[in-house]
Amino acid sequence: MPLSSKFTLANLRAARTEGTKVPMLTCYDYTTARLMQQAGVPALLVGDSAANVILGHPTTLPVPLSFMIEIAAAVRRGAPAAFVVADMPFGSYAGSLGTAVRHVCQMASRSGCDAVKLEVTVGHSKLVRSLADAGVAVMAHLGLRPQSVATLGGYKAQGRTARQADEIVATARAMEQAGAVAILLEAVPNEVSAAIVEQTSLPVIGCGAGPSCHGFVFVTHDAVGLTDHTPRFAPKLGDLATPAIECYRRYVQQVSEGRYPSAEHGYEMPAAERAEFGKPF
Ligand SMILES: Nc1nc(=O)c2c([nH]1)NC[C@@H]1CN(c3ccc(C(=O)N[C@@H](CCC(=O)O)C(=O)O)cc3)CN21
Ligand SMILES: CC(C)C(=O)C(=O)O
Numbered sequence: 001m002p003l004s005s006k007f008t009l010a011n012l013r014a015a016r017t018e019g020t021k022v023p024m025l026t027c028y029d030y031t032t033a034r035l036m037q038q039a040g041v042p043a044l045l046v047g048d049s050a051a052n053v054i055l056g057h058p059t060t061l062p063v064p065l066s067f068m069i070e071i072a073a074a075v076r077r078g079a080p081a082a083f084v085v086a087d088m089p090f091g092s093y094a095g096s097l098g099t100a101v102r103h104v105c106q107m108a109s110r111s112g113c114d115a116v117k118l119e120v121t122v123g124h125s126k127l128v129r130s131l132a133d134a135g136v137a138v139m140a141h142l143g144l145r146p147q148s149v150a151t152l153g154g155y156k157a158q159g160r161t162a163r164q165a166d167e168i169v170a171t172a173r174a175m176e177q178a179g180a181v182a183i184l185l186e187a188v189p190n191e192v193s194a195a196i197v198e199q200t201s202l203p204v205i206g207c208g209a210g211p212s213c214h215g216f217v218f219v220t221h222d223a224v225g226l227t228d229h230t231p232r233f234a235p236k237l238g239d240l241a242t243p244a245i246e247c248y249r250r251y252v253q254q255v256s257e258g259r260y261p262s263a264e265h266g267y268e269m270p271a272a273e274r275a276e277f278g279k280p281f
């Protein structure tokens with residue numbers, strides 16, 4: 001069933017209250033956003049995982065802010081009814097508070113997204129407060145923070161020790177205090193998610209964070225058979241690679257066998273013009 005009306009932050013909050021779970025998918029382009037809206041997906045994440053699945057980089061670090069703004073705007077145009085969250089890329093909210101706020105406001109105003117997502121530690125509280133004061137809806141991304149792969153020492157699940165779990169819960173509480181509107185929890189045990197659900201009043205979207213979350217997200221490409229290595233939390237929704245390869249192969253065959261292009265694919269010149277064509281004046 002296609003989305004019939006706009007899914008808003010109020011709907012996300014209501015989902016938490018009412019216990020209805022929110023399916024969210026990553027999306028990076030206009031055409032796919034249209035299909036996802038048609039399928040009734042209420043929430044889309046324009047992830048910096050675009051660095052991996054769109055640009056082919058091994059980490060999420062090398063994606064420019066300008067690129068993220070462009071694709072977030074494209075997703076916005078394709079799915080006007082969805083709740084669109086855009087990732088702020090690596091480095092774009094580091095350094096001075098002023099520069100960070102300017103970059104986030106550029107994303108919010110130019111892309112038309114409903115919320116921006118930042119990978120945060122407790123040290124980002126002041127920035128999140130400034131953004132909330134500026135009227136920006138901030139989703140705080142905790143747990144596995146891929147932009148910190150260098151300091152985390154690899155893509156590893158987080159919060160598996162009591163100490164680490166307590167730290168993540170404390171950060172979630174600090175983010176609510178700072179004015180964040182939602183939490184995204186990546187690759188943590190369900191105990192951590194359950195504690196954050198209990199100790200904050202924010203909607204919690206999980207990415208490999210167990211069933212206690214109010215919504216769920218993962219990289220779409222992983223779930224539809226388009227990537228080689230996929231984290232354990234991605235469900236198997238189908239296989240888009242095989243039919244895509246079949247289409248491309250069919251085209252190669254049609255050209256090599258001379259079946260494409262045929263008359264139906266071409267443009268005709270009127271007979272009178274053909275008679276004159278190429279004659280000297
Ligand atoms: N295609 C794609 N899908 C993703 O989910 C994704 C990306 N790219 N790029 C950035 C991050 C990296 N992600 C990951 C990567 C690994 C695990 C994971 O479960 N790792 C294992 C083993 C890691 C190790 O020790 O080498 C773990 O048990 O923690 C989770 C999320 C999620 N993100
Ligand atoms: C996997 C999700 C949470 C993300 O941040 C991304 O796709 O960039």
Ligand SMILES: [Mg+2]
Nearest residue numbers: 047048049087
């Ligand atoms: Mg991301």
